[in-house]
Every structure is written in C-alpha cells, then in structure tokens.
Amino acid sequence: MKTAIIGLPMTGKTSLFTILTGVHETARTGAMETKVGVTKVPDRRLEALAKVFSPQKVTHATIEFIDFPSISRESLRDPSLLASLRVADALAHVVRLFEDDTVPHEKGSIDPMRDIADVDTELVLSDLAVVEKRLERLEKDRRKMKDPGLDREFELLEQARQMLENGEPLRGWDLQGEDEKRLRGFQFLSQKPILFVLNVGEKDAPRMTEIEQEYREKLLSGKSRAEVTAVCGKIEAELAELSAEEQKEYLASYGLPGSSLDRLVSVMYRLLGLMSFLTAGETEVRAWTIPVNSTAVKAAGAIHSDFEKKFIRAEVVPWQALVEHGGYAGAREKGLLRLEGRDYIVKDGDVLVIRHG
Template sequence: MPLTAGIVGLPNVGKSTLFNAITKSQVEAANYPFATIQPNVGVVEVPDHRLDRLSELFHPKKTIYTTFEFTDIAGLVKGASKGEGLGNQFLSNIRLTDAICHVVRCFDDADITHVEGSVDPIRDIEIINLELIMADLQTIENRLGKIERKAMTNKDKDALHEVATLKKLQEAFEAGKPARSVELDEDELAMLKAFSLLTLKPMIYVANMSEEEISDPQANVYYQRVKELADSEHNQVVAVCARIEEELSSLEPEEKKVFLNDLGIAESGLDRVIKAAYNILDLCTFLTAGEDECRAWTFRKGMLAPQCAGVIHTDFEKGFIRAECYKFEDIDALESEQAIKEAGKLRLEGKDYVVQDGDVLHFRFNV
C-alpha cells in the first residue's frame, strides 16, 4: 500500500490551492496500473536526482520514480469533533494516513477572509490540534469503558497494561497534549497501533506564504512563529507558496527550472514537502537499473535485503539467495557496471544485510 499524507487546514488557508497543484502534478495512471486514484487523492512522483543520473547512464526504455500519496481531508473545522462542519466524516479518511500535513496561513490579504477573522497561524494550529486530540480522547474513553472493569475484576496482565497505557494518554489529552508528546515504549506503541490515534501520527506544518516572501521565509514573522512551535514539538515545517505551486504544476520540467530560478528558489515547495514526509516517516530509496527499466523503490530504514526484495515481488523475498549491490556514488563516478566490477566496488550481500539509502541492487532468487 502506498504511503499517504493527509492534508488538513482551516478554510481559506490555501489547502485547496495546494491540493489542486498536487492533483495536476500527479502521475500518469498508465505508468502505475496498480494505483487507483480517488478524487480526493493525489499521487505524485518523488523527485530523485540519482534516478535521473542512472537513466542518463543506462538509457532504459522506462524510468519509474517511486510515488507518494496525498489525501485531501475535508471537514476539519473548529468543533468538528462535536459534529460541526462535516463532523466526524473526516476521521475515517485521516486515520488511514501515515502522516499529517497541516497547511497554515502565513500571509496577509484583505481580499481573502480568514474564517477566524484574523491571521494567526498558532491559533489555527491549536484549533486543528484540539480537534484531533478530542477525537483521540473519544477513542480512548470508548475503549476504557469496555475494558477497565474487566481488567480490574480478572486482574488480567495484558488488560491491566492496556488500561494503564490508555489512562496515561487520557491524562495527556485532557491537558490538551497530543499522543506524540507522551513517552511510550515499544510494547505500548505496538498495543496502540490498532487505535490509529491521530495525534500519534507525525506532523508537518506547511507554512503557506505570499509570492513576495517565499524566497526568504525567515523574514516572515508568521513563519518564524510556526518554526518555533514545530521545533518545540520535534515536528517539521516547510515554507510554500500554494499559488506558485499551482502555476508550476502546469509547466514542463525545463520551464519549471527557469521559473524557480527567476524566483530565486532552489526547489519547489511540493518537492520539499515530499522530502519532509519521507524524512519524518523514516523512509529511504533503493534503486534498480538496467536497459529495460531504471526504477526507485521505497523502503523503511532498517529493512534487510530479503524484505527489500519483497518490495519488488513477494517471490523475490521467499526465494532470496543474495543481493548484488553497489553504491550510487560509485556508479555516478565510474559511469558503468563494468567499471564498478573492475574497481572492486560490487558487493555480494546476504540475508542479514541492512539496505542503505541509495543502494543499487540486483536480487538473485530461486522460486
């Protein structure tokens, strides 16, 4: 299942503009026949200069980037956890996401009315966070109502452990703190997985600012406040201009480069959001290269070679023999697999090898 970030935000903060840019930039369905793209889902390619370089060297028939999904989460407004707006309709969508991208308004514009009457990104963040906390509190209290009496009566060890963990979270939620702020061990996190708690998901703040200010976000006072808050929460913040992203989404790659250079911006905001999502979810990329296809594949940091083989096909994992492996940096410098072999840079790795970001792999397997 592809990894997904849910995009949330109050009305008139630029969420819809940013999502329009994402859906315009999304992949061609023909290249990804297994991706069912829903109207509220945008599937975008993850930019990777290493894959571009491999394509230059191998001249493959196809180049396939790895992908990331963004889901537009509608209905998240003040009072949503109590049934305001679209009420709890947003919950089922947001629970399925791996991370949350919270778009906050960091620009002044008299022509665009803010739902709260003024621009204050910290207040907006607190409104959304409170709705997520209240939804999680309801989940925890529902579970406690079912299990607490049984745990106390039967003195069941697992049930008592669950109650203790849920009580710890209940206390945090009642104090207005997210689940991310609670110290939880591996057993507690494993037990909580079934609840899909919203405030346990990693958060990226997307600071939407004006076209004039995007080239120097640090000069924007609103951005500074969001950055300070994000740092205190160990979350990430990415500065974007949703209007520029919408313009970029209709341009060809070369036109995009020229447009960004003219603005004095190194890379698009959408690319930075994708990279931040990768980073916050501990994701990496391994590569496969050949005359037929050069391709990037997503895996979680710490995965072993057979597990990464399984990312390509389950048969590869079942019948794994070994992986032929070299670093991207080596082929970038030496420019051919023959030169890699002659320089002694090609390695044979077994079942215990921990795959690294940027490894170029060829799996040997027997089914």
C-alpha cells in the same frame, strides 16, 4: 503510504493538493467530499542512472495524498471521514501565512500559531473521546477477569488521557515494543507524524528559508515526529503552467533554487520514516520504497514476495559508483560491487541486484 492534507478553511490546502497531484475530481466519504491523488517523490539519482542505462522506463517512488474537508468539530464527528483520516500514515497541516483581503480568514486575522493550536485541539479532543470510551469498557472487563494485558492497556490509556486532558498531542509520546503494539490499533490522530506546511504570500517567497527556520524553532523545539516546510501556493500554481525552462527563470526572479513542493514531498517521505533503494538496468530504472533500517531480505520483498522467500544474497553498489564508472562492469572492475547477506541494512541510494532461488 497515505498522507492526509488537513487545515482550516481558506488556507490554500485544496489548491496545493491539486498542484501536487493534478487531481480535480472528488469522492464521497460519508457526508463529506475528499480527493485522493498520487505524486512522485523527486529523485535526481534516477535521472543520473537513466543516462547510464537508457532504460525503457523510469519509475519514481510515490506518496498518496488525501485532501480532507476543513478540520472542525463537526467534520471530526463524521464516522466515515474519521475512519478514513485514522488510516492515514501522516498528516500534512497547511497553515495560512499569506495575506489576501479577497480571501477572508474565518477568524478575521492571520495568526498561524493560533490556527495550529486550534487544529491540534480538535485532533486531541477526537482522541480523548476514543480513550474515554475504551477506558469505560476496560473498567467493566477488568472487573470480570484478571488479565495482565488489559491492566497494562488501562495504564497506558490513563497516561494518554492525562496528556490529552492537558491539551498535549500524543505524537511526542515515545512508546516502544509491546506498548506501542498494544495501542497501535487506536490510530490516534494526534499521534500521527505531522508536517506543518506554511503557505506564505508572494511577497514573502524570497524569505521562505528564513520563515521556515523561524517556525521550526517555534514548533519543533524538543518535539519528535513533526517537521516544517514553507511553500508559496501562488508561485506553485504559476509554475504548473510553465515549461521547464520558463520555470527556472520564474524561480530565479524570486531567488528560489527550485520548487518548494518538491521539497515538501521529500520532507514528508523522510517524516514517514521511509527511504528508497534503487534497481537499474536497460528495462527499468526504479526507486523502491522501504522503511529506514530495512534489511536486504525485506528490500527484496518490496520487489516481489518470492524474492524475499527465496533470497540468496544481494549485489550492492552505491548509485554514485554506477554513474561514475558507467555501469555494473566498471563498478565491479573497481571493486565497488559487493555481495551482502539477508541481514545487511540497506542504505538510502543503494542499488541492489537480488539473487534468489
């Protein structure tokens, strides 16, 4: 799953990307430069299971982040950059809340709601151009032939045009079934799930939870496919240079329970509609990424396509039961290890042992 990190200039987005992924090198995307990196999804369950099984390795789920150039009308006209942005599964919009006279804002003042609206406007205008171009083509095609599929696509795109002309992002549009499939290929930017990442200043770090809640009420009221999290880029940069013990002391000095970047990754994982099931043994303890509400047979396919094809059943146990009872034997003795069929809906944190032909 790919998440594009976007934002206006001087918001701290590239610094956050570097701290998240450790990647410093850039790659060319058309006329623009981008960076691509992968970060682990924090998961305390893996560490707990590792203490039980002492595996040779522990493997976390991951999210791929792409750091894009600052959003502007010019950048969204670059075809190759636009194509790369459209294939992202979600957007992380870094919004500047920190004050710093040495880092001037391009608009001369700090106004987060204005900046959020400006970026949304650019995404909306980019989508509107796509919709209008397709509608022109559909009008010609519909004059040549009678096709209910084309008629329905035209109706849906007219709805999209109305929303976009009103300045409304498409992420709140609740498309279902065939209608969703019909428009999926357009990969509209304003329809993608979005995480607003509030980059606060050092003096506001102790108030991060309060600031997060304030902006959640402003931005998310009645809206879907959007989330808010707050980080302090300056603190995270300092943490990256410290040992684990020093990190605890440093965070405690700000009254913070842990790294806000860990929370950012976890929130993005949920926003993408993902969850993890686990496998555990002496060779490896691992988190596997699947969509929420996946069946056992689809989970088996995440491990290996042959497991999905030759699926018989899955042994399932909650991760807590394995930890509490010291492994599979203890959980089985307590009757906590059960057999499930292919249509079982896997729960976040289930530990699976796949039986296959």
